[in-house]
Amino acid sequence: MDSLLMNLMIIIVLGIASQWIAWRFRLPAIVVMSIAGLLIGPIFGLLSPKEDFGDMFKPIISMAVAIILFEGSLNLDFREVRGLGRPVTRIVTFGAFLAWLLGSLAAYYVAGLSWASAFVIGGLFIVTGPTVILPLLRQSKLKPRPAAILKWEGIIADPFGALLSVFAFEIIRFLLSDSETGNSLVGFFLASLFAIVFGWFIGRGTGWIFEKGHVPEYLKSPVVFAIVLACFAICDGIYHETGLLAVTAMGMTLANMHISSIEDMRNFKENISVLLISTIFVMLTASLTMKTLVEIFNWKIVLFVLLMLFIVRPLSIWISTIGTDLSVKEKALVSWIAPRGIVALTVSSYFANALLDAGFKDAKILTSLTFALVFATVCAHGFSMKWLAQKLDLAIGDEPGVLIVGGSSFSTGFARIIHEDLDVPVMIADSSWQRLNSARSAGIPFYHGEVLAEHTEYHLDMTPYEFMLAASELDSYNALVCTTFVPEIGRNNLFQLSLRTAKSGDIDDLGHTIGGRILFRKGITWEELNLKVEKGYVFRKTNITEKYSFEKYLSEREEGSILLCIHRASKRLEFFTADHEIRGEAGDIVISLGPPCKEKTKIQEKLDEKKKKSKEE
Template sequence: MVASILSEIMLIGLLGIGSQWVAWRYRMPAIVVMSITGLLVGPVFGFMNPEQDFGDLYKPIISVAVAIILFEGSLNLSFKEIRGLGRPVFRISTAGAFIAWILGSLTAHYIAGLSWAVAFVIGGLFIVTGPTVIMPLLRQSKLKPRPAKILKWEGIIVDPIGALLAVFAFEIIAFLTSTNPDGSALLLFFAASVFAAILGWACGRGMGWMFETGNIPEFLKSPAVFIVVIFSFTLADEVMHETGLLAVTAMGMTLANIGISSVADMRHFKENISILLISAIFIMLTASLQVETLLKVFDPHIIGYVILMMFVVRPISIFLSTIGTDLSLNEKLLLGWIAPRGIVALTVSSYFASILGGAGYEDASLITTLTFALVFFTVVAHGFTIRWTARKLHLSMEGRPGTLIVGSNKFTINLAKSLKEQKAPVLIVDSSWERLRLAREAGIAFYHGEMLSEQTEYHLDTIPYDYLIAATDFHSYNALVCTTFIPEYGRTNVFKISPYNLVDSDVNSTVDKVGGRILFKEDVSKEELTNKISSHYKFRQTAITDQYKYKQYLEEKEDETILLYIIKPSGQIKFYSEEMRVTPENGDIVVSLTPPVKEIKKIRERLENQRDGNGK
């Protein structure tokens, strides 16, 4: 066991973030790594049991964390994002959820052997997927925008619906089995749900008004939202258990759709907090499981229940609910397969296990085992298969890493052409039709719009692109673009053309320090690159082999050569930058901008041959 609570908190954070890093480093599903890590330090080796060690604080910590995670997810639910997807999302979140509830309840009764009461409660609970499991999968899978958005919206909207369905089922059961039926409890449930939705909306509108009128300073905006989220969740949850999830979802969606600029800044803060909370909670929940619970997972009835939920209940609910929509067969197949359960199912199930057990339902003790079995098997199965399934169904944006170039000019057009020759996706973005003429003539994919505008955020699909290069004529704009997109692309994948020049070195030294790494060399400005293109410099590809080492290449290349990027055999691209060490290895291809020495030499030889021929 861990020596102290402080040491345990430290270890939970370390294991959670460590699991996220291992998953990123070895391209594995993060939720799978976190779940296995929690099982190892908890029931397997017995290093910790957070539920036992934290005592009465355990459940409130989990509940508040889930509320914050769900709010952060709903903060991304802008209605502009689902133009053309409203019908499938609505159908899946309503009719699909209802069908999954009924079929899941029947499966729990006839296969898992639960009583009707417990089966309908757990059936309602298991319709949830949620941002805690969907978001990490979407980050790693590179799905096409359409199925990705549907899965995201379904997960966030259905999360509170599933919890409310379970509460509703319990209230119905209590009403029907009572010796003196009283409808007041049902009325209270519906009133509490409406109250939670109105509370969340009011908190969202109130915070939006405070932001727009300047009543909250910038440095207090994120902390203020953080506290109001906890306030709305707690107040609604005190009125009726699990309605707090509905309140924070309503608050997040309200803030996302009232059009205030501060939401983008808060979103980055909330994303960072959510990653930390998801990591910690998965460790805590899995580490708190009992060995007996794990052993019961291998019961044939429980395994049969999980298999039917994954391969029968989910596909049927998706196919029936999407009849009449414009979803393709492949999209329906993917949506019918991907439905991992996560934190909300684990946390809410423990609550219902206790109250159903207290109400005299002996089979309620199986709820925790069933929940863990479904969570673990769906997380592992869907985590390891989503990329493969998406590729097989042609719904994946997998391929060579793409590059998004902001600014259309002679150099960026030629750079895009060289990347295109390497079969790497490339897109040029510019707000000027005149400047984009070069891209149109060269056959390069382009997007006409302002890179920093809200419309571009909703209409430009950035999923295929792993790198961003800002190469406009305005150095301050390049720096602003880089600063804006660093949270999305990562600091090592965002570049800008050097702002360096001899005339205005003081200003440029300031711009140089703002966002984005300098591409190629500090003393190679956009003007110089454009001039080299006008001087007929060529993009050359040089393979590094055992016979032709990189050192030899550096010694033999022309002094005026500018090293641009290398391409690994895997397709990975690494751009040269003085702030990043790039060392090509055998099998790599070095792409450079080279003086036209060979071409000039050939022209001279041709002229000499012609002169010699004429002389004869």
């Protein structure tokens, strides 16, 4: 027991450490997790999860996949694909069928599989899945259209790919066995239909009991967690692999009911999903054998993988999207990105055993074939997705942007200097046209609408903005905005203006979990900042060099100036806050708001020079 506990701890720690390393060094997380699993598993032989966990190995993997798939489908709100319904539908139907057919032909003619094994594994290889697509989308910062297409395809194709393999397997059993009747095929279709209806019914029922208040807030996430597992287990028990279809239907149903507590559930499920993806990927790769790793270098397998990458996927996307409004660049990106993940690895092992039992000896290479495709696509697409998206102008720039909530003269001036002088993406959001007047006049990008409204996420693309500054005149509103966006942006990147203690009552005494970090320094309120701007205070940028150090700058700056932020040489933006002291270094640029002393001196010098010239003339 102690050994099993230790092994589980090692797997979880390695998985999360891999996620952190990927974030820290901007690497594809799936690649790092796979390498970690290979190192502790087949390469050094430290762990063998399949043997360590025994009979619990497959149920753990299956339940984890169900939760991950449900979490992904919980994000499939139909409002997100307005204008994209046709290409998404074509890709997950006609495109999936083409990928199945072409992949099966490649498996038969190139990998040397029998027709039976080829059509089973060809159906499985149409899946991409949320386990790999969602982390890559998070890191690559694609524009909304291609990101939505890849996300919807990945989540919808996941259960259908598994079901397509089951369907092919049942057809083969029916054709090759004298004892089989059409009842097995009818049973398969009825089980699939039941899974969809059951998932929809469970989703509607869950949403109804939540909306009617039959479940307290603190139990909602655990209740959903339990219901998802029950929904998956019941359908999967009736017919293998239909459980994935059921949880996908359940998640999509809940996502489109627009219930008030959906966001809390989504955040909880996302956290659980990250933990499960990290753990499961390490477990699966650590469970491989050296024989499997050596086998993937077989020339037939290598050639098959290359065909899947460069022929099958591009052809299926380009043909299926003929007549849609996708641009050539969008088609090029989508046709390249198709990483396979957990579902392909887990389901292929099931079919390898099932086909071997049915007498298909060639099925013994299915695990090697699947891992070769998974690892090749994860590496190729993980490392190239961001680069290709940037080349095709389908990605947001690397420069972390700033979203300022609250229009004012200060917001406009601050946005202008970081946008025009530092080339940082910036946007000012406000529900009032009047408060946006100065931003509109200055040519600063703006969003007219309430950032807290639900529909905002479908009209305002938040991808470019890593920082949010709540800079309205209402302390309570600023605190609410920061608290609301903690899951999306992160507490360290949320800022609000200093509280007006004379008017805010007990707001200072609120817990640290409410609101954002206080900008600049305490006492620098909305009124004071805007008053200074109206009095002629100037936004300045100052270059810190080896000769002109940050300390020298501090000693020489004008009295009454306010330090706003530092633009690091690495392009990173850091804000001065009341709770954290930052210091500039050579190569950094300091942005400040100060009295117009220098500007007045320069103007006076120019006037004196003109007078002198006129006298000489």
